[in-house]
Amino acid sequence: MSPLRLVVFDMDGTLIDSQDVIIEAMGRAFSRIGMPAPSAAQTRSIIGLSLDKAVSTIAPSLSPAEVTAGVDAYRESFIEMRAETGAEAAAPMYPGAMDALERLHQQDATLMGVATGKARRGLDHAYASHGIGHFFVTHQTADGHPSKPHPSMLFQALNDTGVDAERAVMIGDTEFDIAMGKAAGFATIAVSWGYHSLDRIKAAAPDYIIDGYAELDATLENIWQAGS
Numbered sequence: 492m493s494p495l496r497l498v499v500f501d502m503d504g505t506l507i508d509s510q511d512v513i514i515e516a517m518g519r520a521f522s523r524i525g526m527p528a529p530s531a532a533q534t535r536s537i538i539g540l541s542l543d544k545a546v547s548t549i550a551p552s553l554s555p556a557e558v559t560a561g562v563d564a565y566r567e568s569f570i571e572m573r574a575e576t577g578a579e580a581a582a583p584m585y586p587g588a589m590d591a592l593e594r595l596h597q598q599d600a601t602l603m604g605v606a607t608g609k610a611r612r613g614l615d616h617a618y619a620s621h622g623i624g625h626f627f628v629t630h631q632t633a634d635g636h637p638s639k640p641h642p643s644m645l646f647q648a649l650n651d652t653g654v655d656a657e658r659a660v661m662i663g664d665t666e667f668d669i670a671m672g673k674a675a676g677f678a679t680i681a682v683s684w685g686y687h688s689l690d691r692i693k694a695a696a697p698d699y700i701i702d703g704y705a706e707l708d709a710t711l712e713n714i715w716q717a718g719s
Contacts, residue, residue, distance in 0.1 A: 496600055496715060497654040499629075499645060499677070501663035502607040502617055503538050504685030506592075509582035509617075512572065513538055517549075519568035524560050526550060535686040539608045539665040541638035542566075566610075573616065580620035585684060587704030592626045594708060602652050604629035606644040606661070606671070628652060640670035645677060657718055660711065669695035678714045680707070 503509045514535070518528035529549045537545040546561040547553060553561065573579075595601050604627050607614055611632045618624030629651040631644035649656055661672030664685020669692070672679040681697035683689055692700060699710050 494600060495602055495652065495654045495658065497602050497604060497629075497648065497652050497659040498595060498711065499604040499606050499631075499648055499659065499661050499672075501539065501661075501665070501668045502605055502609060502614065504664035504687075505585075505662060505668070505682055506588050506623070507579070507582045507584050507617060507621065509579065510535055510538065510686060512569075512576075512579065512582050516565055516568045516572055517545075519571070520546075520561055520565035521550075523564035523568065524557065526561075538686045539639055539663070539667045541608050541633040541636075542610075544638040545608070569613070577620070579613065579616040582617075582620075584621055584623075585704070589621075589623070591704040591707050592623060595711075596626050602628050602654065604631065604648045604652070606631040606639075606648060606668075608633050608639060608667075610634050639665075639667035640674060642671050642675035645671060645675035649675070658715075660714055662707075664692075666691055666695040669697045672697075678718075680710055680714075 500506055514531050517534045521528050533549050537548050540548065542562045542565055543558055547558045595603055609632055611634050614630060614632050629648040631647055636643040645661060649659060656676035659677045660680060661668060661677040662680045663669065664682045665687045669679045669681055679697040681692045681700045683700055683702045701707060701710055
């Protein structure tokens with residue numbers, strides 16, 4: 492068994508509070524394809540899914556061609572917003588997130604990764620905006636994987652790092668993150684401050700729920716001790 496440990500974070504709703512940017516981009520995208528903008532609650536409910544899955548979940552009556560048009564419109568809207576406001580640069584990190592990443596980064600046996608519904612371009616913008624890319628050794632995005640909750644991203648993270656699933660943890664704010672983690676054999680930590688309601692998170696049955704990054708270190712230690 493590998494002596495290393497792996498902690499994989501979701502990005503939107505877990506490390507950065509990007510909901511306003513995503514809601515605006517989704518609204519612009521639907522307008523571009525002649526559809527009414529989804530509500531903020533509708534958009535929050537699909538954050539974390541790959542774009543095609545997100546668009547088709549919001550508007551299940553769309554044809555495959557219309558879903559593709561919606562995906563393209565979202566990407567165009569996001570590029571437009573980056574030019575206007577910086578997009579990811581305007582999305583703040585959650586309180587304590589940076590300190591938590593720095594603490595984990597100092598642990599020689601702990602590797603960190605990201606598994607996100609963002610495209611790699613979007614992830615790179617988030618990294619650059621907040622100066623956090625150097626913390627992570629594996630970077631899994633929607634470009635090369637099925638949408639969450641399929642465990643493909645986490646299987647690739649294990650392959651990249653050589654860590655055993657029994658020594659890996661998935662941290663996220665949605666039921667999609669928790670289901671993905673369970674499917675990959677990871678321990679799971681849900682955060683209570685993200686985009687799915689606490690009831691929805693509890694229904695996904697994560698191993699732990701934390702209310703702030705100050706609780707993360709002790710929660711991870713519980714997981715490591717239970718698996719030792």
